[in-house]
Amino acid sequence: MGSSSEQLNEPQRRxxxxxxxxxxxxGAPLSFRTCQTIVLVLTFFAxxxxxxTRKTTSIVKSVLDPETAKLGFAHWPSSYYLRTLHxxxxxxxxxxxxxxxxxxxDGTALLGDIDVAFLSIYALGMxxxxxxxxxxxxxxxxxxxxxxxxxxxxxxxxxxxxxxxNFFYFLVVQMIAGLLQSTGWPSVVAVVGNWxxxxxxxxxxxxxxxxxxxxxxxxxxIAAALLKYGWGWSFVVPGVIIAVIGxxxxxxxxxxxxxxxxxxxxxxxYNEKNEVAEPLLGGYREEVKEKPVGxxxxxxxxxxxxxxxxxxxxxxxxxxxxxxxxxxxxxTEIDGKYLSDTTAGTLSTLFDVGGVVGGILAGHISxxxxxRAMTAAGFMYCAIPALFFYRxxxxxxxxxxxALMFIAGVFVNGPYSLITTAVSADLGTHxxxxxxxxxxxxxxxxxxxxGSVGAAVGPLLTGYISASSWSAVFTMLMGAxxxxxxxxxxxxxxxxxxxxxxxxxxxxxxxxxxxxxxxEP
Numbered sequence: 001m002g003s004s005s006e007q008l009n010e011p012q013r014r015x016x017x018x019x020x021x022x023x024x025x026x027g028a029p030l031s032f033r034t035c036q037t038i039v040l041v042l043t044f045f046a047x048x049x050x051x052x053t054r055k056t057t058s059i060v061k062s063v064l065d066p067e068t069a070k071l072g073f074a075h076w077p078s079s080y081y082l083r084t085l086h087x088x089x090x091x092x093x094x095x096x097x098x099x100x101x102x103x104x105x106d107g108t109a110l111l112g113d114i115d116v117a118f119l120s121i122y123a124l125g126m127x128x129x130x131x132x133x134x135x136x137x138x139x140x141x142x143x144x145x146x147x148x149x150x151x152x153x154x155x156x157x158x159x160x161x162x163x164x165x166n167f168f169y170f171l172v173v174q175m176i177a178g179l180l181q182s183t184g185w186p187s188v189v190a191v192v193g194n195w196x197x198x199x200x201x202x203x204x205x206x207x208x209x210x211x212x213x214x215x216x217x218x219x220x221x222i223a224a225a226l227l228k229y230g231w232g233w234s235f236v237v238p239g240v241i242i243a244v245i246g247x248x249x250x251x252x253x254x255x256x257x258x259x260x261x262x263x264x265x266x267x268x269x270y271n272e273k274n275e276v277a278e279p280l281l282g283g284y285r286e287e288v289k290e291k292p293v294g295x296x297x298x299x300x301x302x303x304x305x306x307x308x309x310x311x312x313x314x315x316x317x318x319x320x321x322x323x324x325x326x327x328x329x330x331x332t333e334i335d336g337k338y339l340s341d342t343t344a345g346t347l348s349t350l351f352d353v354g355g356v357v358g359g360i361l362a363g364h365i366s367x368x369x370x371x372r373a374m375t376a377a378g379f380m381y382c383a384i385p386a387l388f389f390y391r392x393x394x395x396x397x398x399x400x401x402x403a404l405m406f407i408a409g410v411f412v413n414g415p416y417s418l419i420t421t422a423v424s425a426d427l428g429t430h431x432x433x434x435x436x437x438x439x440x441x442x443x444x445x446x447x448x449x450x451g452s453v454g455a456a457v458g459p460l461l462t463g464y465i466s467a468s469s470w471s472a473v474f475t476m477l478m479g480a481x482x483x484x485x486x487x488x489x490x491x492x493x494x495x496x497x498x499x500x501x502x503x504x505x506x507x508x509x510x511x512x513x514x515x516x517x518x519x520e521p
Contacts, residue, residue, distance in 0.1 A: 056219055056223045126185070141183050310487045359416075387412075
């Protein structure tokens with residue numbers, strides 16, 4: 001990530017077939033700005049498709065879990081194939097009473113186990129994905145991850161038609177999918193970093209990071225809309241979509257300016273024109289022989305440990321909503337009624353809409369204040385009352401639920417977005433590294449990998465705690481938000497002290513001005 005042309009593999013120097021095709025049609029090489037546009041669009045949709053496949057599980061939970069049937073929901077109509085396999089209702093394991101093995105008393109806990117298996121392997125893979133991305137063609141790595149994710153997402157849904165009721169089948173499929181998904185984030189961050197500079201990092205990456213929420217929203221809408229045809233389709237269609245986008249990435253994604261033959265002088269001119277002091281995520285640099293920063297050395301970079309631990313608790317909250325919000329909505333009485341599975345899945349997308357706003361807002365505020373820790377901590381503290389009010393007053397009416405869910409999304413996803421993008425980029429180019437840009441991949445893996453462990457813990461605990469009390473789940477989430485904010489206290493104090501000192505110096509400088517210069521003639 002940010003490797004020099006000498007360190008790039010031979011395949012990485014070759015232009016993708018799609019880029020060559022566009023160049024031949026145009027009759028000239030693609031411009032630097034055109035390539036930037038291609039990179040932004042492709043990486044945006046690539047990672048959005050990753051999140052679309054992750055969101056599917058949360059939508060289908062209410063169909064698989066037997067508790068839903070007790071609330072009298074109208075589920076998907078069975079396919080002709082299943083009806084012929086099971087002529088009588090008594091013989092059917094997948095019916096209106098849920099889908100075995102999730103149609104048992106501990107079905108909710110089993111769904112939680114699948115979530116934690118997926119996220120645990122994903123978190124573990126994150127620690128190695130950055131290392132792998134430095135040594136392989138990022139386009140190939142990203143394509144492999146996307147096509148593989150599509151395949152195993154579809155295999156999970158295939159259990160519907162193949163009449164599979166073995167828990168370990170679903171568990172193993174999700175674990176492999178989690179490993180494949182871990183290639184996504186380091187790859188897209190590295191590619192974007194090869195093309196874009198540091199100017200307005202928080203705002204730009206806040207907007208770009210909207211792919212997370214856009215993916216969640218599209219995944220929810222697609223999965224919810226397909227439930228009536230059979231829950232298997234809710235997995236297969238997103239799987240096909242990510243695989244197709246993966247093939248488009250293979251054909252058109254230029255991983256760095258070197259691939260399309262952009263001259264380094266053109267990149268430097270672009271940086272000067274846009275007032276870019278340094279590459280956003282380790283692009284071109286003058287020193288070509290830099291030693292990669294070690295794992296433990298990266299942990300010792302000031303700010304890495306606090307932000308990594310903060311992201312652990314921040315992702316714990318965010319991913320609990322990602323995996324359990326549709327299930328919670330369908331099991332909660334709103335204005336005296338229970339919503340259907342499809343309606344609950346569609347309604348849950350408003351949390352992600354709030355997440356888009358929160359990510360952009362957090363990035364913009366942190367840019368204006370030049371205070372990442374203060375912004376992230378402030379959002380986490382605001383998330384506590386937002387969660388409290390959503391739990392207490394979300395059932396008053398549908399409008400109250402929508403408004404409070406949106407607000408919760410703003411404050412829960414804002415710091416999550418900020419830390420995984422702008423903060424990781426800042427710390428990967430920290431002044432203590434003396435200009436060494438080879439730390440970014442490791443820093444990104446540490447921060448997001450640690451956060452992904454929290455993302456695994458949250459849904460797991462929720463699977464067990466929700467069986468007895470949803471109020472206890474929200475208490476856990478509010479406690480996690482509090483701890484996330486407290487972990488940044490030392491950094492917040494340092495930022496506040498620096499600003500007070502800077503203001504004091506400016507006041508002293510102003511007081512040293514001659515009196516005559518401050519008096520009007």
